[in-house]
Each structure stands twice: as C-alpha cells, then as structure tokens.
Amino acid sequence: MQHFLEISQLTPAEISVLIQRALDFKQQFKLNQPLPQYPTYTMANLFYENSTRTRVSFELAAQRLEIQSVNLEIATSSAAKGETVLDTIQTLMAMGIQLFTIRHPEDGIVQNIADVIGDKACILNAGDGTHAHPSQALLDMMTIIETKPDVTQLKIVIVGDLKHSRVANSLQWICAQLGVKQLTLVAPDDWQPKHIHFGQVTAFFNESLHDADVIITLRVQRERFQTEDILDLSQYCRDYTLTPERLALAKPNAIVMHPGPINRDIEISSTVADGAQSVILQQVSNGVFMRMAMLASLVESAISASVKFV
Numbered sequence: 001m002q003h004f005l006e007i008s009q010l011t012p013a014e015i016s017v018l019i020q021r022a023l024d025f026k027q028q029f030k031l032n033q034p035l036p037q038y039p040t041y042t043m044a045n046l047f048y049e050n051s052t053r054t055r056v057s058f059e060l061a062a063q064r065l066e067i068q069s070v071n072l073e074i075a076t077s078s079a080a081k082g083e084t085v086l087d088t089i090q091t092l093m094a095m096g097i098q099l100f101t102i103r104h105p106e107d108g109i110v111q112n113i114a115d116v117i118g119d120k121a122c123i124l125n126a127g128d129g130t131h132a133h134p135s136q137a138l139l140d141m142m143t144i145i146e147t148k149p150d151v152t153q154l155k156i157v158i159v160g161d162l163k164h165s166r167v168a169n170s171l172q173w174i175c176a177q178l179g180v181k182q183l184t185l186v187a188p189d190d191w192q193p194k195h196i197h198f199g200q201v202t203a204f205f206n207e208s209l210h211d212a213d214v215i216i217t218l219r220v221q222r223e224r225f226q227t228e229d230i231l232d233l234s235q236y237c238r239d240y241t242l243t244p245e246r247l248a249l250a251k252p253n254a255i256v257m258h259p260g261p262i263n264r265d266i267e268i269s270s271t272v273a274d275g276a277q278s279v280i281l282q283q284v285s286n287g288v289f290m291r292m293a294m295l296a297s298l299v300e301s302a303i304s305a306s307v308k309f310v
C-alpha cells in the first residue's frame with residue numbers, strides 16, 4: 001500500500017490485519033518487548049486544523065517505531081506566506097522526508113496530493129474536511145473488537161452532528177466492510193447526511209438505543225456550521241445528550257465511545273463520559289497503536305517494493 005486515504009480503499013482482510021497488528025503492538029508494548037524499528041524514515045505532521053489526539057498519537061507512534069518525526073507549526077511556517085500544501089510537501093520531500101500525515105479543512109485535498117506525489121512519498125489522511133478520517137475509524141473498530149470481538153452480531157449507534165462528521169463517514173465504511181449487523185445513524189433532521197454509504201438514519205435517539213451494543217457520540221462541530229446549520233443547543237441537549245437515563249435503554253454491557261474532543265454535557269453527560277461503560281480513554285490509547293500499525297505497514301510495503309523516495 002502506498003497511501004492511507006480512506007477506508008473504502010482497504011479490503012476487509014487488510015482492515016483485519018491492521019487491527020490485529022495494532023493489538024499485537026499494544027501487547028508487545030505492555031510487555032516491554034522489542035518493536036520494529038525504521039530509523040531511516042522520517043514523518044512530517046502537517047496539521048492545517050487543530051488537533052490534540054491525532055497529531056500527538058501519530059508523533060508517538062512514529063517515535064515508538066524509531067521513525068524520526070517533525071511537526072510543522074503551520075501558523076509560523078511558510079503556509080502563512082501563501083505556500084501551497086503541495087509546495088510545502090515537495091519542499092520537505094527534498095529534505096528526505098518520506099511520510100506525511102496531513103489534516104486539512106478541505107474535502108478531498110489529501111487524495112489530490114497523493115495523486116500528484118504518486119510513489120515518491122507516503123501520504124496518510126489525518127482528517128480532510130467533512131470527508132474522511134480513516135485512522136479514527138480504524139482505532140474505533142479496534143476498540144470495539146477488543147471488548148466485542150464478533151462485530152457481525154453488533155448493533156452500533158452513532159449519534160450527533162452527522163452532517164459535518166468525517167468520523168461518521170469513515171465509520172460507515174468500516175462497519176460495512178466488516179459486516180456489522182446493524183448501524184443506526186441518529187441526528188436531528190437538519191444534521192442528517194444527504195448521502196449515506198451504510199446504515200439507517202433516524203432522528204429518534206431513545207428508540208434507536210434499544211438493543212444497542214455500542215454507542216458512538218460525536219462532537220457538535222460548531223466551527224463547521226454554516227448559517228443554515230444553527231440549531232437550538234438546549235433543544236439538541238434535551239433530545240440527544242447521552243445521559244445515564246438514555247444509556248440505560250441500551251444493552252447493560254453497551255460501551256460508550258467518543259472520538260474527542262468532548263463538549264461535556266452537550267453530546268454526552270459528564271457522568272456517562274467518565275462512567276464505567278465509557279471506553280473513551282481506551283480509544284485514545286489505542287490510537288497510538290493503530291497509527292503504529294499504519295506507519296509500519298506503509299514503511300514495510302515501501303521496503304518490499306524497493307521504493308526509492310526522492
């Protein structure tokens with residue numbers, strides 16, 4: 001594989017291999033066993049949008065595999081002087097960087113960059129606009145499989161700002177690829193997506209929770225709102241905040257997830273976010289191992305194809 005752009009480009013077998021690899025890395029790390037090392041590789045983090053979890057976990061993942069890493073501070077880089085993303089990448093490639101983790105507000109830009117770069121470097125999509133966030137979907141599925149290994153028996157509910165959520169888009173693809181039994185996508189009418197790939201859309205949260213094994217809450221992404229998206233937040237909270245009372249409608253062993261960052265008491269109540277059924281911090285730890293699996297697989301395919309980077 002040359003790039004990680006979206007889940008739709010992975011086969012179910014490739015997804016399973018990545019998840020297993022991430023679980024193996026987690027185990028090896030816990031037991032202090034040696035991990036693969038790729039000291040001749042360098043990764044650059046190019047984040048044109050804010051990030052804590054994704055950026056730090058890619059950086060840590062690289063460090064644990066002895067991949068050197070650099071973080072471009074976009075606000076103080078030449079991007080602020082008008083340099084295009086592609087020119088920035090080609091500049092960094094000329095310095096010997098082979099791996100680029102990119103987050104950008106524009107849908108599809110990561111794919112366009114990969115099309116131009118071809119096999120001269122590896123591009124990883126760390127979230128493009130409202131389009132895709134494949135590493136998040138992979139780490140979410142790893143976390144689900146850790147507690148509930150047979151996903152073909154699961155009912156998964158995703159609730160929140162579906163219209164703006166690249167996380168929900170990538171989750172639809174991964175659920176479809178792995179044959180999840182039922183995916184229910186819950187949002188108020190105004191935030192329902194125009195197109196869905198997999199699952200059923202509903203506005204009725206309480207009803208959707210019946211028999212749910214996994215509930216994934218999404219952040220209300222106010223920074224992406226257009227004027228037509230303005231929604232009465234108190235109304236939203238009344239109908240959609242995941243409260244202990246609502247959680248009790250799901251299966252007793254249901255797990256609660258959130259990609260972060262959380263708006264406490266908007267999409268999820270603090271009691272639920274910090275409660276016994278929450279695996280939110282497990283998602284965060286798994287994020288490092290999943291990104292290690294992604295980086296290792298790109299580096300290893302470059303090594304086996306004897307790719308000569310710039």
Ligand code: NCD
Nearest residue numbers: 053054127133219259260261
């Ligand atoms: C998500 C993102 O940036 O798309 N967060 C993340 O990567 N952990 C979701 C969000 O910002 O709400």
